[in-house]
Amino acid sequence: MNMKKIIVEQPGGLEHLKLVDAKASEPMPGEVRVRWRATSLNYHDLLVANGAIPVADGRVPMSDGAGEIDAVGEGVDHFKVGDKVMSLFFPNWLSGEPSLKTTSDISGETVDGYASQVSCVNAKALTSMPENYSFAEAATLPCAALTAWRALVPAGNIKAGDTVLIQGSGGMSIFGLQFAKAAGAYVYATTSNNEKAEKLLELGADEVINYKEDERWGKTIAHRSGGVNHVLDVGGPATLSQAVEAVGYGGQVTLIGILGGRKAELVLPKLFFKHASLNGIAVGSRAMQTDMINAINVSGLKPVVDQEFELAELADAFRYQSSAKHVGKIVLTY
Ligand SMILES: NC(=O)c1ccc[n+]([C@@H]2O[C@H](COP(=O)([O-])OP(=O)(O)OC[C@H]3O[C@@H](n4cnc5c(N)ncnc54)[C@H](OP(=O)(O)O)[C@@H]3O)[C@@H](O)[C@H]2O)c1
Secondary structure, three states: EEEEEEEOOOOHHHHHHEEEEEEOOOOOEEEEEEEEEEEEEOOHHHHHHHOOOOOOOOOOOOOOOOOEEEOOOOOOOOOOOOOEEEOOOOOOOOOOOOOOHHHOOOOOOOOOOEEEOOEEEEEEHEEEEEOOOOOOHHHOHHHHHHHHHHOOOOOOOOOOEEEEEEEOHHHHHHHHHHHHHOOOOEEEEEEEOOHHHHHHHHHOOOOOOOEEOOOOOHHHHHHHHHEEEEHHHHHHHHHHHHHHEEEEEEEEEEEEEOOOOOOOOOHHHHHOOOHHHHHHOOOHHHHHHHHHHHHHHHHHOOOOEEEEHHHHHHHHHHHHOOOOOOOEEEEEEO
């Protein structure tokens, strides 16, 4: 079967993303072949594409995929032809606590990802899609949504009435807002501009602060809230000290992103005198993804898709992401 896929040619850079013709193989025992229909852009994919995360020459990028099974290998009994499925960020982390062994393979980085019309994958490295989801919607979930879900639910034990701070209006943060509201939380959000602030309010944020206008936004939020229960930190060095200002007694700062760089300075006593925790997480397991999908099926939550591109337009989609004009997710369909 002829198909198209995108590969990252070294030394990386958006000009080295190349659309190529390829032949799809037959599934081996334990594998299924998927006709991928959509992927979505995450900041991690941008780092792979622009060469900041070096990958093998010819690597197929993109950690998110949603598609339909078109062939089933020997020994696979839990999927059939026609089933609609989603990828896993960590294809070997199925359940339990993370370990080096289960998290060293990353889709679209150390192993091929889903910027491909067809590929064969281990049937265990997939989950079903939520009911009533399009492929484009399902492709927003495996990285961004699962990270927000894990930060708030299995790691954060969020309760109705909790206060949550999300930062910025990117893909992961918007899922953080949606899951927090679904859990009955009060949500503070930050953003870089007032137009996006309006959008965040429309999406359910209770209060929004422009972090460019108020550089001490963490203190402001602490003053208004008495200290929040959960912070989903995406800025790292750019945001962590204000995140620690914002968090309340016994609260949790979940370190998720490094939009502001890799090394941060912190005033440590502020953290321990509040008995607060600082907790790093990276996406989640298959079991967590299944729990999240079950919750989505019950709540009817739908992702916020900002814009759709075609497979051949991946570089343009990354340029759009880099311009930070988006709110929520950017999707590619094929
Ligand atoms: N640990 C994990 O498992 C995991 C999983 C998913 C994502 N991440 C990380 O989370 C971060 C966001 O990822 P994403 O895929 O959601 O990215 P994205 O969709 O590209 O979102 C980026 C958005 O972040 C906001 N932003 C940029 N600098 C900021 C700052 N200094 N303070 C607050 N907000 C800022 C901007 O929104 P505004 O203009 O509204 O401020 C920007 O549009 C990245 O660092 C990514 O690597 C980590």
